[in-house]
Amino acid sequence: MKPSTIIAHLGEDRKKNHGAVVAPIYQNSLFTFESADAIDDAFSKFETAYIYTRGNNPTVTLLEEKVAALEHGEACKFFASGMSAISASIFSFVEACDHIICIDSVYGPTSNFISEYLGKKFKIQVTYVKGDDLEEIKSATQSNTKLIYLESPSSGIYACQDLKLIADYAKSKGIHTIIDNTWASPMFQNPLDFGIDVVVHSASKYLSGHSDVVAGCVVASKAIITKIFKEEHQFIGGKIAPFEAWLITRGLRTLPIRMERHEKSTEKVIAFLKTHKKVKSILYPNNNPIAQKQMRGYGGLFSIVLDTDGQGARDFIDRLNLFCIGVSWGGFESLAYAPIISLSKEMSKEKLEASGIHPGLIRLYIGLEDAEDLIADLKSALDMIN
Numbered sequence: 001m002k003p004s005t006i007i008a009h010l011g012e013d014r015k016k017n018h019g020a021v022v023a024p025i026y027q028n029s030l031f032t033f034e035s036a037d038a039i040d041d042a043f044s045k046f047e048t049a050y051i052y053t054r055g056n057n058p059t060v061t062l063l064e065e066k067v068a069a070l071e072h073g074e075a076c077k078f079f080a081s082g083m084s085a086i087s088a089s090i091f092s093f094v095e096a097c098d099h100i101i102c103i104d105s106v107y108g109p110t111s112n113f114i115s116e117y118l119g120k121k122f123k124i125q126v127t128y129v130k131g132d133d134l135e136e137i138k139s140a141t142q143s144n145t146k147l148i149y150l151e152s153p154s155s156g157i158y159a160c161q162d163l164k165l166i167a168d169y170a171k172s173k174g175i176h177t178i179i180d181n182t183w184a185s186p187m188f189q190n191p192l193d194f195g196i197d198v199v200v201h202s203a204s205k206y207l208s209g210h211s212d213v214v215a216g217c218v219v220a221s222k223a224i225i226t227k228i229f230k231e232e233h234q235f236i237g238g239k240i241a242p243f244e245a246w247l248i249t250r251g252l253r254t255l256p257i258r259m260e261r262h263e264k265s266t267e268k269v270i271a272f273l274k275t276h277k278k279v280k281s282i283l284y285p286n287n288n289p290i291a292q293k294q295m296r297g298y299g300g301l302f303s304i305v306l307d308t309d310g311q312g313a314r315d316f317i318d319r320l321n322l323f324c325i326g327v328s329w330g331g332f333e334s335l336a337y338a339p340i341i342s343l344s345k346e347m348s349k350e351k352l353e354a355s356g357i358h359p360g361l362i363r364l365y366i367g368l369e370d371a372e373d374l375i376a377d378l379k380s381a382l383d384m385i386n
């Protein structure tokens with residue numbers, strides 16, 4: 001089945017649900033049994049049985065079956081947030097004093113989790129690499145390297161890693177690989193096809209698509225998901241609520257057409273931005289040869305560098321009328337953000353100047369509004385920059 005058909009029909013048992021076209025929400029913590037034999041039977045199929053909603057719940061299973069199929073994986077587990085899915089999958093592959101190779105432009109909290117939390121509590125070491133050169137990854141490898149963590153394209157600077165090359169190398173060394181595939185969504189990239197072991201998503205972004213859910217998921221082989229289910233999912237307990245799972249299944253129904261629209265509108269907006277004299281450069285991975293090898297399309301998140309200072313960047317986002325100011329993305333609404341705002345709180349003035357981050361850097365996310373309206377809004381804000 002192709003993605004749109006998977007989303008519409010896979011896992012739906014309408015006969016069992018009195019013909020209801022939309023599956024109901026199983027809003028219960030507990031499942032009860034007719035006999036001792038029945039509960040005994042359930043415990044012998046613990047990974048898939050419905051016993052208690054911290055483990056499995058039919059509303060969540062329906063979503064997991066669809067997302068596993070969309071990512072070309074054998075199984076999927078949903079979590080309460082993207083970070084919950086990310087931390088559970090990293091925990092599953094490392095022990096105290098192990099070593100992780102991670103790309104240096106990885107999502108900030110993932111980086112902090114690895115180097116600050118795991119580093120301080122469990123003496124786990126990390127080497128950050130750019131990720132676009134296998135030789136750099138080879139020389140970073142140590143005898144205790146257990147995991148290579150990727151994000152391609154990364155959500156900050158849209159850096160890309162060659163998934164097949166890295167997966168083949170990691171397999172030859174017995175090292176596991178995880179990729180955060182949130183930027184691309186399963187519509188535009190399926191990393192498991194290239195030999196990557198685990199895909200994680202922040203489902204708070206495109207999968208749910210309506211800016212009304214925080215959730216995450218892990219997709220991998222049955223063996224890996226069963227291990228994560230029995231250990232990190234059970235013990236740390238970051239389960240998704242049935243209602244959130246139902247909302248994501250609802251949002252997922254339009255994922256293919258939403259992604260098509262994000263991509264088309266983004267192309268139009270970028271074509272306009274390229275013509276404006278106040279836009280110095282555009283960061284978007286569509287011309288990256290690595291991305292072209294492994295992706296089928298590109299999403300709505302990108303960055304521009306404006307020919308202005310930090311105050312000019314703030315003024316620019318203040319002048320936009322159709323772009324909301326905010327940090328997330330993947331919903332219906334267009335967004336603008338000037339990273340200088342949070343960076344100037346996290347770094348000293350000297351460190352920020354030394355970092356080379358341009359004060360006119362703006363992150364834009366193109367939502368589902370009309371592209372011509374968005375272009376007009378951007379034009380009027382750009383025209384006002386001194």
Ligand SMILES: Cc1ncc(COP(=O)(O)O)c(C=O)c1O
Nearest residue numbers: 081082083107155182202204215
């Ligand atoms: C690329 C990426 N990965 C993971 C996350 C974390 O997801 P969540 O906010 O659902 O925990 C985010 C959130 O912004 C993200 O942008």
